[in-house]
Amino acid sequence: MPIAVDACAAQHQGDRKEQQDRVAILPHARSKGVALAVVADGMGGHTGGALAAEQVIHTTKNNLDHFAPAEESARWLLENSMREAHTMIKASRFMNEKDPHSTAVMMLLQPGRVTWGHCGDSRLYRFRDGQLLGRTVDHSFVEHLVAIGKITPEQAETHPNRNVLMTSLGGQDEPRFDFGDTDDLRPGDSFMLCSDGIWAYFDEAEMGALLKQNSARKACEKIIELARQRAAGSGDNLSLAVIRLLEIEVPKNRPPAGFVPRTSS
Structure with a gap:
């Protein structure tokens, strides 16, 4: 069954003085049908967090440009991108005297398969016809308490320490990564990658409904609008990437290949 992709990335500064999130949907330079979505939520004071998140995007794009889908694994690409970004962010401390960190969540879309990985509390949600199939589990103190x-x-959801992370890119300790993948892809499936400035304001049922009922662009617009309303003037940076899988309608009664209609005189 032919599948088309409807995708959009969006962000808003919220009520913060600086946008420290970064988000991108990156197509592969040479392989058709291969693209990578990534969200990074930077932390570390004025400009430090933004530099850390920017490093995640830069490293991921560079690795994607050199990725050979037929020879290398998707997990290798994701893990190597996060590990290299961690090393570069950590090294930047000595150059700018800041304490930069970043979360990361990324998803590689290939024909017939999706692979994702994350570090920190930026999330990936997976829906089918608006119903939640699963999401990433935050590397946070409260998720540890739940576990x-x-x-x-x-x-x-309301714990006072819900934003305390147990791992991130750029920290002193080696970061923790978790991965997932699926080859069970159908029209009606949708994926959302987002920072905590988004997921803090929605339950999963509402997210699924918004993704099902709207185009990727419209869903991004509505989600940001609702998050801004609910933040009531104290909202975090907002970043998300939405990927929806749609069925391609094949025209009926298509003439056989090579068929040339003739008219009689």
């Missing part, structure tokens, strides 16, 4: 049974997922 060991200390608090419930509902309590995690």
Whole structure:
């Protein structure tokens, strides 16, 4: 079944003095049907976080440009991109005397397969016809508490330490990465990558409905608009990338290849 891709990346500065998020959807330079979406949420004071997030995008784009889909694995590309970005962000401390860090979530789309990876609390959501199929699990203190049974997922949503990360790119310790993939792709599937400035204001059912009922561009516009309203003047940077899979309608009664209609005189 032929599938088309409807994609859009968007962001808003929110109520912060600086935009420290970065988001991009990057097509492969040589391989048709291969593209990579990435969201990075920078941290580290004035300009430091923005530089860290920018490094994630720069490193990922460079690695994608050199990626050979037929010879190299998607997971290798994602892990290598995050690991290299971590090294470069960490090294930048000595040059600019800042303490830069960044989260990262990225997804590689190839014909018939999607692969994703993340570090920190920027998330990937996967929906089918508006129903949640799964999401990444944050590398955060509250998700750790949920995992060991200390608090419930509902309590995690309002926990005072929900933004405390246990790993990130650019920190002193080696970062933690988690990965996932699927070859079960159908029209009606949608993926959203986003920073915590987005997911903090939505439940999964509402997200799924917005992605199902709107084009990628319109969904981005509505999600940002609703997040801004709900932030009530104290909102974080907002960044998201939406990828929707659509069925391509094949025209019926198409003439056979090589058929040339003739008219009689």
